[in-house]
Amino acid sequence: MEAAKHDVDRKTLEQRHQMSDLERLRHSCAHVLATAVLRLWPEAKLDIGPPTAEGFYYDFDLERRFSPEDFEAIEAEMKKVVKENQTFERSTKTRDEAKAFFEERGQSFKVERLADIPEDEEISFYQNGEFVDLCAGPHVMRTRNVKAYKLLRVAAAYYRGNENNPQLQRIYGTAFPNKTKLNEWLEAQEEARKRDHRKIGREMQLFAFDDDVGPGLPLWLPKGTVLIEELEKLAKETEFEAGYERVRTPHLARESMYKTSGHLPYYAESMFPPMELKDDDPNKPTDRIYLKAMNCPHHHKIFSAVPRSYRELPLRLAEYGTCYRYERSGELMGLMRVRSMQMNDAHIYCTTEQFADEFRAVNEMYLKYFKIFGFEKFSMRFSTHRAERLGDKYVDEPELWLQTEDMVRKVLVESGVDFVEVQDEAAFYGPKIDVQVYSISGREFTIATNQVDFAVPKRFGLEYKTRKNTTETPLCIHRAPLGTHERFIAFLIEHYAGNFPLWL
Structure with a gap:
């Protein structure tokens, strides 16, 4: 049975189903976050910033390691971006224009992301203030619509989820239509931390x-x-x-069974590497055996x-x-x-x-x-x-x-x-x-x-x-x-x- 996977790239939720108002708000807040980070650290390289089930995130490549102490400065800068009431404006570029735009700014991850866009698909950008991002949208009308938000944590994340790629810094945050809903969510998260199965499982010796x-x-x-x-x-x-x-x-x-099923190659990345078993008879081929990933x-x-x-x-x-x-x-x-x-x-x-x-x-x-x-x-x-x-x-x-x-x-x-x-x-x-x-x-x-x-x-x-x-x-x-x-x-x-x- 195939595992549920939710990989997120440029083709985020808006291309699989229409964004809800909350997802649109959170997507916009991710752009506000990126705007603030670039103001504070102009040398930062950006990857992607989609909405998620709990809020949003944005991935950055920066020599400086973010810490929770930086969140106060970032949130203060985000507050300025919101107060400026910048509009989110959509535009398009040709592939060559988009590539030149990001190369000029040293945004190598954005250049690579262009290759993910089919040749016959429009290359769209969204701009708020001085910040311009490769983005399919949609967004709220203005940054002032982003009224209640909070940065949550920072974690390591490999570029494109591949551990052979550079390790980026992922800043997670959340956003809600108003402070009341944000505070309710934060209280629920505190309760969830108390109920964390890792903590209780250890205490109960499960x-x-x-x-x-x-x-x-x-x-x-x-x-x-x-x-x-x-x-x-x-x-x-x-x-x-x-x-x-x-x-x-x-x-x-045996490998042959998973080739018959089609799990190889479709599911190969989620399977453990094969074991090779050599027969006593040197004329017989080596057997390749997999741990089963599905029944x-x-x-x-x-x-x-x-x-x-x-x-x-x-x-x-x-x-x-x-x-x-x-x-x-x-x-x-x-x-x-x-x-x-x-x-x-x-x-x-x-x-x-x-x-x-x-x-x-x-x-x-x-x-x-x-x-x-x-x-x-x-x-x-x-x-x-x-x-x-x-x-x-x-x-x-x-x-x-x-x-x-x-x-x-x-x-x-x-x-x-x-x-x-x-x-x-x-x-x-x-x-x-x-x-x-x-x-x-x-x-x-x-x-x-x-x-x-x-x-x-x-x-x-x-x-x-x-x-x-x-x-x-x-x-x-x-x-x-x-x-x-x-x-x-x-x-x-x-x-x-x-x-x-x-x-x-």
């Missing part, structure tokens, strides 16, 4: 990390293991009632292990499978972002006619779990493909993309579930739904996913006999209502502040 074991590889202590076993018991009982069958798969597989290919092999008939469908195969994903060290965070994870995974093989009922049943399973755990606030994000990226980011099956997206959309509408549709964030093999839940302190977590796969079963040659004794390829639904133990338990710790329900 899990630990060790340098000799390695970063992102949690050790579950006895009390934490009780949580895991109770969650697995709940999942197994729920899945048994819903007609699931349990399977087990190894933690490794799907193994489950497809289980489907194909025996001849299948339409009478067996829908076939629901479930496993709490351990997966390994290479998260960059700077992205690891407690149990929320780890390299070893145990996933509440299952794959449902069904006919086109069965799809709607199966997909609906999975969504109903989500709602059942949310009721058990007392999750009152959640949302669903329906991710679709982008036609221009077929054959690049997505498998090149335009008709199947439209067909399966229509099927998912219809199920969601008929179920009366609130959802947001977002283009260009699907899995490479089909549309998907990511489920966000909100802890009692208001923090958002992506904990579950429900994905459609029309491509990989065909790659594996999966078939079943129909009523007419012909062969067809099944659709596959990937689902993980409880996500991974690691992320789900991190959420539970923060949601309950360590005061778990008695049954846990």
